Amino acid sequence: MMPSAKFPDLTDASVLITGGGSGIGAALTEGFALQGAKVAFIDIAEAPSTALCDRIEKEIGRRPLFLNADLRDIEALRAAAAKAAKAHGPVTVLINNAALDTRHAAEEVTVEFWDDNQSINLRPHFFSAQAVAPGMRQAGGGSIINFTSTSFLINHPDMPSYTAAKAGIIGLTKGLAGRFGKDRIRVNAVAPGWVITDRQRELWVTDEVLAAHVAKQCIKDVMQPEDMVGTCLFLASDASRMLTAQTLIVDGGYL
Template sequence: AERPSTALADRLEKELGRRPLYLKADLRDIETLRAAAAKAAEAHGDITVLVNNAALDDRHAVEDVTVEFWDNNLAINLRPHFFTAQAVAPGMKRAGGGSIINFTSTSYLINHPDMPAYTAAKAGILGLTKGLAGKLGQDRIRVNAVAPGWVITERQRELWVTDEGLAAHVAKQCIKDVMQPDDMVGTVLFLASDASRMLTAQMLIVDGGFL
């Protein structure tokens, strides 16, 4: 992730004249995660928008899952979402409010058979989102979830996409287009902005109408 992240920072600096802050952190290490959040706040002031978009969707069979695999899966796909929110919530309160956007997935809604540990974590994100929204709303902090359908990233193409599988999936969507990462941008900007100031504890599904 470091190389594409640095490349993105380079490109944005060239295009916009300002360099985004890139901080490398292992999300499984909570103290490192907290330190990164503190550095970001030190550089830019209290964080008022948090997008939790970490995920590792390795396929796995039920019989192959070990305790170590299960724990590592949740340490990437669920646990950081809570601790990043915990880290930024005081600053959002000082700022008079904020927006936390947790990425989940539609995979747990479609009975996906090949990654039960992952879908368990993604289902947990919705519960976490609602619990945080109930607690933090009193400080004008909104917490929502975004559930993408099958977004065709580089990783998806390298590991799992086949022409036949993708065509079959798109055929079940109301909108017959292949979903791209950029298709998530508008939803995130909406949830980050005051246009959604009364929207919290919700999950927005962005899947081209697959569900």
Template sequence: MMPSARFPDLADTSVLITGGGSGIGAALTEGFARQGSRVAFIDIAEAPSRALVERLSGATHRPLFLNADLTDIAALRSAMAEAAAAHGPITVLINNAAYDQRHDILEVTPDYWDGNQAINLRPQFFTAQAVAEGMIAAGKGSIINFTSTSFLINHPEMPSYTAAKAGIIGLTKGLAGRLGPHGVRVNAVAPGWVITDRQRELWATEERLAAHIAKQCIREEMHPDDMVGVCLFLASDASRMLTAQTLIVDGGYL
């Protein structure tokens, strides 16, 4: 269920979301479109992304889908330049894209490690680099980096992924220190187990999900829409003096 809160300062704001075509990213694309933002999103999957744009065609500003592989930094920079040309300088960046493929510590090769980091950590720096000049010139901006509670609960099945997600917090704090004097805020969001279609298809068995929810204070499934409100808040001037923080959204599991 989408949040009912309205943030007037987000209307007409240029927003860029990575991985915005499905899962949490699609919910974010819809959530910001409902606020009247000018949303561009980058995704590698064309079919669901185009379907999302069509579904949101009645929004004040039709979302702009940009097809790019985040591991290709030149393509990523080109897509972001296209978003800025279409919507104006990006003042809200949400680094949502990730790939939580399971992998065993004994089977990880150097190439696998590098490829995993190239999806889960490296793009978050280069997207921030791409928007930094425009945000500094504007004297404002909000960068929201998605990390995960997976490294906080000692998840055993994806060490490269959890290393990347821990690294995102360090990146967030370093960027916040560098960009804060220019009015740019940088924060991280750490979701718990959000039940996307992918999670339900691959890992969220009835038994595992029930056991997880039993450890939450709020004993309900978390869905992609539950990540929208916190990002709207962090993007808006309601959080004007909040930076270098990690907001854990996990129903109280931790």
């Protein structure tokens, strides 16, 4: 369920979301469109992204701008960010959501796998922030929201490159917050617990495993992609004007 809160300062805000075509990203695309924001999102998957735009336009009356790009290609990422700014004005809200949580055994990781994994899960967070920062500065400020994960906090054993990247995102968040604060650009991180997206259901969810996980949460509800939207709306809005360099854990109280 989408949050009921409205943030008037997000109306017509220029928002850019990476990985905005599916999962948590799709919920964020819809959630910001519901606020009246001008939403652009980058995704590598064309068909589901176009279908998402069609649905949001039909239901809300505002069509997101889909930018097809592979975030491993930094020049393509920069070009996509420039297109978002050209279409909607300087980006004042950036959400670095894109990630790939493919399982991998430590014993089998090659240099090539490691580098490719980091090029999806960590490197784009920096270069997208670098791309939009001048426009945010020109606009008088902005908000950068980096998605990390609780996976490295619970010592997840089956994806060491991914957990290393997710831990690195917190360091990046704090470093960029220190650098950009003078320009009233806030940089924060969101660390979701186990959010049950379609990908999670297809690959890893079983009734038994999910029930055991939820039993350890303080709030005994299965977390959905929409449960990440409210936190990001708050961090994007002027309601969090003096909040920066922080990591907000959204896991139902699992930790």
